Amino acid sequence: xxxxxxxxxxxxxxxxxxxxxxxxxxxxxxxxxxxxxxxxxxxxxxxxxxxxxxxxxxxxxxxxxxxxxxxxxxxxxxxxxxxxxxxxxxxxxxxxxxxxxxxxxxxxxxxxxxxxxxxxxxxxxxxxxxxxxxxxxxxxxxxxxxxxxxxxxxxxxxxxxxxxxxxxxxxxxxxxxxxxxxxxxxxxxxxxxxxxxxxxxx
Amino acid sequence: xxxxxxxxxxxxxxxxxxxxxxxxxxxxxxxxxxxxxxxxxxxxxxxxxxxxxxxxxxxxxxxxxxxxxxxxxxxxxxxxxxxxxxxxxxxxxxxxxxxxxxxxxxxxxxxxxxxxxxxxxxxxxxxxxxxxxxxxxxxxxxxxxxxxxxxxxxxxxxxxxxxxxxxxxxxxxxxxxxxxxxxxxxxxxxxxxxxxxxxxxxxxxxxxxxxxxxxxxxxxxxxxxxxxx
Numbered sequence: 001x002x003x004x005x006x007x008x009x010x011x012x013x014x015x016x017x018x019x020x021x022x023x024x025x026x027x028x029x030x031x032x033x034x035x036x037x038x039x040x041x042x043x044x045x046x047x048x049x050x051x052x053x054x055x056x057x058x059x060x061x062x063x064x065x066x067x068x069x070x071x072x073x074x075x076x077x078x079x080x081x082x083x084x085x086x087x088x089x090x091x092x093x094x095x096x097x098x099x100x101x102x103x104x105x106x107x108x109x110x111x112x113x114x115x116x117x118x119x120x121x122x123x124x125x126x127x128x129x130x131x132x133x134x135x136x137x138x139x140x141x142x143x144x145x146x147x148x149x150x151x152x153x154x155x156x157x158x159x160x161x162x163x164x165x166x167x168x169x170x171x172x173x174x175x176x177x178x179x180x181x182x183x184x185x186x187x188x189x190x191x192x193x194x195x196x197x198x199x200x201x202x
Numbered sequence: 203x204x205x206x207x208x209x210x211x212x213x214x215x216x217x218x219x220x221x222x223x224x225x226x227x228x229x230x231x232x233x234x235x236x237x238x239x240x241x242x243x244x245x246x247x248x249x250x251x252x253x254x255x256x257x258x259x260x261x262x263x264x265x266x267x268x269x270x271x272x273x274x275x276x277x278x279x280x281x282x283x284x285x286x287x288x289x290x291x292x293x294x295x296x297x298x299x300x301x302x303x304x305x306x307x308x309x310x311x312x313x314x315x316x317x318x319x320x321x322x323x324x325x326x327x328x329x330x331x332x333x334x335x336x337x338x339x340x341x342x343x344x345x346x347x348x349x350x351x352x353x354x355x356x357x358x359x360x361x362x363x364x365x366x367x368x369x370x371x372x373x374x375x376x377x378x379x380x381x382x383x384x385x386x387x388x389x390x391x392x393x394x395x396x397x398x399x400x401x402x403x404x405x406x407x408x409x410x411x412x413x414x415x416x417x418x419x420x421x422x423x424x425x426x427x428x429x430x431x
Contacts, residue, residue, distance in 0.1 A: 116296075
């Protein structure tokens, strides 16, 4: 996932937009199970075709979506090349087809559903667990913080990379990694302080 | 006006060779409306401010806010004391401006739709109409700090602690946020390097080397700080 993917939501009036967030989440979970359980390159191509149709139907802006997904697609391509080398074409089509189909389905959810609706659906879905001591709102907040942390972490990685570049240390993993890890931990502590100060968890 | 009372408070932190004292035995009674803490970096002024809502626990001594012990009644104290951080991006934890203010209001307003409507009213009060759906990542430094202030004051605390709230802002935004802070009806404990802003408070404390070196009228404390910095 990238920072851009989180900002892909696009208001609309399609059937996919009108479907409740909880139904879409459940659908995505069910589709993930089916994609993993059903084996073979033929089914992978079918899943990919269905996912592509859904994404196009959602009205996703092609250029923006592709730009946001480029690193995921590159990863899928590398994985595909590796699988061709190790296990041959049919297996590679199955692995990459399944992976990209799931990415497209998740992107369709992101395009058609605001983040707060997803979080509300998570909180509602966890309501029955209140009886065993789970606080659904706290879990939903944890999801939100996780989503919030992704672009922040990417920003910190980019700043650490730029700082290493500015010092001529672009080839030093230590110069890039150590400041990055320290800043991520510091940011996590700051966020914890902010939550504490706002009385969250009291 | 609220009362903040520090009674022989010491703060120490563990180090690899023992412990280091961040704040030396300090006793204070703060009742003025606008109190400013000034001093060099690493002097202990942020630690002193953070004691007020329990973000930093006292190693010895005790801190009372309106008679409530911060160590034992932290939950009640945090309902009275709002806190504003230097970097708003650490403070804003929800995806959009409206949701972030609504998070602050979750205790006062149980119904979600009503809470979001209240959040919109708070945003409007702070001149942030139209920002409700805006991602908190897309806000400028000044807008982010304004939203952070809106989120804190939405809960109507009786005290606001602001830890260098203008340090990361440009001159215009710094003046805007500073002016807003000085105009709030709540008791304000402000940590700042902005001596112009500090001069407009009612009481100033110069913190240096973990001790309150001067305590009094801002003009005199600032003058002493300028001479000895």
